[in-house]
Amino acid sequence: MSEATAxxxxxxxxxxxxVERFIKATELDTRMLGMIGALLLIWIAFHxxxxxxxxxxxxxxxxxxxxxSVAVMATGMVLVIVTRNIDLSVGSILGFxxxxxxxxxxxxxxxMLGFGNPMIWVIALxxxxxxxxxxxxxxxxxxxxxxxxxxxVTLGGLLVWxxxxxxxTSGRTVAPMDANFRLFGGGPNGAIGATWSWxxxxxxxxxxxxxxxxxxxxxxxxDFPQRPIWAExxxxxxxxxxxxxxxxxxxxxxxxxxxxxxxxxANSIAIPDGGLFIAHGIAIPVLVAIxxxxxxxxxxxxxxxxxxxxxxxxxxxxxxxxxIKTRWVTMKIFILMGVLCAIAAAISTxxxxxxxxxxxxLDELLTIAAAVIGGTSLAGGVGTxxxxxxxxxVMQSLQSGMVLMGLDxxxxxIxxxxxxxxxxxxxxxxxRGKA
Amino acid sequence: xxxxxxxxPLVEMENMSISFGGIHAVDNASVDLFPGEVVGxxxxxGAGKSTLIKILSGxxxxxNGEIRIDGKTATIHNPRDAKGYGIxxxxxxxxxxxxxxxxxxxxxxxxxxxxxxxxDDVAMEAKSREVMGRLNPRFQRFKDPVKQLSGGQRQSxxxxxxxxxxxRILIMDEPTAALGPQETAQVGELIKQLKAEGIGIFxxxxxxxxxFDLADRVAVMKNGQMVGTARxxxxxxxxxxxxxxxxxxxxxxxxxxxxx
Numbered sequence: 001m002s003e004a005t006a007x008x009x010x011x012x013x014x015x016x017x018x019v020e021r022f023i024k025a026t027e028l029d030t031r032m033l034g035m036i037g038a039l040l041l042i043w044i045a046f047h048x049x050x051x052x053x054x055x056x057x058x059x060x061x062x063x064x065x066x067x068x069s070v071a072v073m074a075t076g077m078v079l080v081i082v083t084r085n086i087d088l089s090v091g092s093i094l095g096f097x098x099x100x101x102x103x104x105x106x107x108x109x110x111x112m113l114g115f116g117n118p119m120i121w122v123i124a125l126x127x128x129x130x131x132x133x134x135x136x137x138x139x140x141x142x143x144x145x146x147x148x149x150x151x152x153v154t155l156g157g158l159l160v161w162x163x164x165x166x167x168x169t170s171g172r173t174v175a176p177m178d179a180n181f182r183l184f185g186g187g188p189n190g191a192i193g194a195t196w197s198w199x200x201x202x203x204x205x206x207x208x209x210x211x212x213x214x215x216x217x218x219x220x221x222x223d224f225p226q227r228p229i230w231a232e233x234x235x236x237x238x239x240x241x242x243x244x245x246x247x248x249x250x251x252x253x254x255x256x257x258x259x260x261x262x263x264x265x266a267n268s269i270a271i272p273d274g275g276l277f278i279a280h281g282i283a284i285p286v287l288v289a290i291x292x293x294x295x296x297x298x299x300x301x302x303x304x305x306x307x308x309x310x311x312x313x314x315x316x317x318x319x320x321x322x323x324i325k326t327r328w329v330t331m332k333i334f335i336l337m338g339v340l341c342a343i344a345a346a347i348s349t350x351x352x353x354x355x356x357x358x359x360x361x362l363d364e365l366l367t368i369a370a371a372v373i374g375g376t377s378l379a380g381g382v383g384t385x386x387x388x389x390x391x392x393x394v395m396q397s398l399q400s401g402m403v404l405m406g407l408d409x410x411x412x413x414i415x416x417x418x419x420x421x422x423x424x425x426x427x428x429x430x431x432r433g434k435a
Numbered sequence: 436x437x438x439x440x441x442x443x444p445l446v447e448m449e450n451m452s453i454s455f456g457g458i459h460a461v462d463n464a465s466v467d468l469f470p471g472e473v474v475g476x477x478x479x480x481g482a483g484k485s486t487l488i489k490i491l492s493g494x495x496x497x498x499n500g501e502i503r504i505d506g507k508t509a510t511i512h513n514p515r516d517a518k519g520y521g522i523x524x525x526x527x528x529x530x531x532x533x534x535x536x537x538x539x540x541x542x543x544x545x546x547x548x549x550x551x552x553x554x555d556d557v558a559m560e561a562k563s564r565e566v567m568g569r570l571n572p573r574f575q576r577f578k579d580p581v582k583q584l585s586g587g588q589r590q591s592x593x594x595x596x597x598x599x600x601x602x603r604i605l606i607m608d609e610p611t612a613a614l615g616p617q618e619t620a621q622v623g624e625l626i627k628q629l630k631a632e633g634i635g636i637f638x639x640x641x642x643x644x645x646x647f648d649l650a651d652r653v654a655v656m657k658n659g660q661m662v663g664t665a666r667x668x669x670x671x672x673x674x675x676x677x678x679x680x681x682x683x684x685x686x687x688x689x690x691x692x693x694x695x
Contacts, residue, residue: 222561302553304546307535311543314534314582321494321530322544323515381534 025231031375031430032387039394046401053404057252061280063393063400064250065186065351068285069094069344070363071392074370075296076340078388079306079333081371082313084380085143085150087334089157090341090367093135094360095165098345101128102174102355105181121181128342135161136338140331158364166357175354185350186283188259194251197281201247208239251279285347289389292343297385299336309333314381369416370395373423377431394423439469443506445635446604451490451500460486462659463499463692468604468635473626475650475667476639477679483659484639485527488606491637492524493517504604515544521603525610527639529593533582538563540581541596566595570625571618586613594622598629605629608639623649643675657682660693 023030047054073090080087105124113119139157143150176182183190192200212232219226227235255263255278263278264271300306308329312319320326344363349355374391376383398419402412444467453461461483468474476484489495491502493514502509504520511517517524531540538559547555547562560577567574571591581589590613597605607626611619626636626649640646646653647667655662655678662678669687677683684690 218557222557224557224560298553304548304554307539307543307546307554310535311532311539314532315530317528318530318532319543321492321514321524321526322532323513323518324544381532 025228026235027227035387035390039390042394042397046404050401050404054401057249060249061253063396064286065283066400067393067396068289069348070366070370071289071389072292072344073340073367074388074392075293075385076337077367077371078376078383078385079309080337081376081378082309082380082383083330083333084313087154087337088364089154089161091360091363092158092161093132093338093341094345094348094363095357096161097128097132097342098349098355098359099165099168099357100131101346102177102349103168105178106174116179118180120178124181125346128345129339132338132342133335136335137331140334143334144327144330171357173354173356177350177353182350182353183284184288184346186285188255188280191280191283193281194279197247197251200282201243204243205240209236212236250282253280254278255280288343288347293385293389300385305332310381366395369420373420375427442469444468445470447503448491449501451487452498453486453490453495454498459659464656464661466654468637470635471630471633473630473636473638473650475646475653476637477643477646477653478656479679480641482656484656485608488608488637488639492522492606523597523600523602524606525593525597525608527608529589531581531589531593534580536580537577537592540592541599545600566599567591570595587615587618590614603634605634605636607636611645643672647672655679657693661691662693663688663690
């Protein structure tokens with residue numbers, strides 16, 4: 001009898017075995033896996049309901065460009081929320097900084113440097129980043145050193161900077177943007193083409209393998225437990241496959257016929273019978289977002305600042321007692337957030353080829369939603385940069401998908417709102433189950 | 436009292452006072468500590484023990500009084516200053532960042548870095564395994580956030596953090612509160628070992644049995660005031676209990692301002 005029980009126990013253990021062993025061996029974050037699974041489900045569902053329009057190179061390419069601006073801001077929002085703060089002002093900062101950058105490049109610099117001067121975009125972007133950092137520093141100072149809750153300070157900021165964006169030009173829309181600056185917005189010119197996309201993809205693959213190899217060597221150096229070699233190989237393969245797959249998708253989306261014709265005429269290329277296929281490749285705003293994501297992940301996980309951010313979110317009192325300058329850390333987070341708003345403003349202004357005083361309206365809510373859907377806990381202490389960026393793609397996927405399905409705007413908002421609540425509910429269930 | 440005659444105390448806290456909104460949490464209390472000595476700080480909950488000691492660890496700013504380390508006036512405005520003097524504290528609340536792992540907690544605020552200035556997690560984990568191995572040999576959960584550890588394991592992490600950086604003065608606020616008998620004995624061994632290395636230890640407890648056998652001296656507080664200090668060999672447990680409960684100083688003790 002006892003032998004039989006032992007046998008069934010063993011059988012049950014081996015039933016659960018493969019999946020659990022696999023997760024344990026690869027040390028994959030089950031939460032992140034679940035989110036990627038949910039994203040794929042959303043994509044497939046939209047593909048079916050929109051009659052095969054969603055999973056096309058064209059839509060996925062546009063989706064990536066549309067996600068970029070919110071994804072950039074969401075990486076900063078993670079750090080803000082991890083430390084139990086909130087930033088309601090990012091959309092307004094985006095609007096204000098975008099307006100500043102637009103006025104500098106469209107109205108001030110051309111008169112001084114000459115129209116189309118290659119330095120214009122550099123100066124405009126640098127000025128925008130400075131203004132963004134200054135606004136963030138002001139918010140951070142009031143929150144950290146004067147002790148006003150972040151909710152109130154940034155709620156004030158939401159009103160102030162939206163009003164300020166109007167004030168810069170008395171509500172006038174500023175257009176067009178500098179030709180070089182416009183590359184931040186994507187489009188046929190704002191993408192790096194097929195060859196460079198493959199090159200970057202290959203570099204990314206080499207980097208993935210190098211990181212896995214280096215991690216393994218580090219663990220060997222200190223005799224720590226290691227992942228089995230098949231798990232390492234699996235991770236490397238999947239990582240490279242995802243990167244190269246994304247490049248392949250970006251390279252499958254050709255320039256529109258009209259632009260190809262003009263390009264061919266300008267460069268006196270004969271267009272063959274079947275039409276000339278010129279691929280977009282990876283869009284520059286997407287590259288910017290990916291670079292921001294990598295830099296922010298590095299900051300969050302590899303620097304003392306990142307460590308302090310998470311410690312501060314987990315237990316503010318302990319962080320203070322450990323001798324961390326908690327106020328300065330808080331202020332730095334908001335400066336970082338301001339800089340990211342400026343980068344997002346560059347992407348969004350360049351994409352629209354104009355700055356309007358309504359730009360970025362409600363982006364704060366999309367950004368917070370992206371961070372929260374991406375697993376950032378409003379209770380503080382928990383969140384990942386990659387998760388928030390995937391969250392941004394989820395939000396954008398919902399919107400694009402519903403547009404493709406022809407849903408009315410009010411209905412879109414209803415769905416997005418419901419999805420947000422359900423996502424956070426599922427996340428809290430997951431956490432409770434794990435705790 | 437003659438054991439330390441002529442020696443300079445490691446720590447002297449003189450006439451310390453602090454009040455919160457009109458309540459004198461610590462009122463004109465003085466206590467000292469010599470190298471290699473264990474001073475048990477006793478008193479009821481709310482007697483002001485933890486508050487007094489938090490002034491020394493830099494968590495609270497005193498209203499009055501002077502702190503001297505090695506006979507020289509010390510300026511302690513925050514926990515960083517205290518650590519600069521070699522003062523390490525194990526707080527009653529443990530003061531751990533629950534969401535990060537053991538190594539991150541041990542090195543919080545004093546991280547090891549690679550030559551490139553990034554966090555050297557592997558080196559920190561290696562050192563953590565060494566220190567934790569000394570305190571709690573069976574401990575293996577180095578990758579888990581501290582939140583998921585048991586009470587005893589969390590306590591070990593807090594203790595390991597305090598002894599990791601070669602403290603000269605160790606403050607232990609109810610260090611065995613979450614521990615079982617076996618682990619409590621281990622902490623007792625550790626205290627003896629640290630004491631032999633010449634470290635001065637303040638051992639805070641509301642339970643006299645925890646500290647009486649380990650301490651060289653006891654200092655008893657009541658209602659924010661110092662009832663008195665006594666060498667443990669000059670008084671009995673009952674007499675110390677009398678000091679804690681009634682504020683009555685026995686003949687073997689040196690009375691303070693709070694004595695009856």
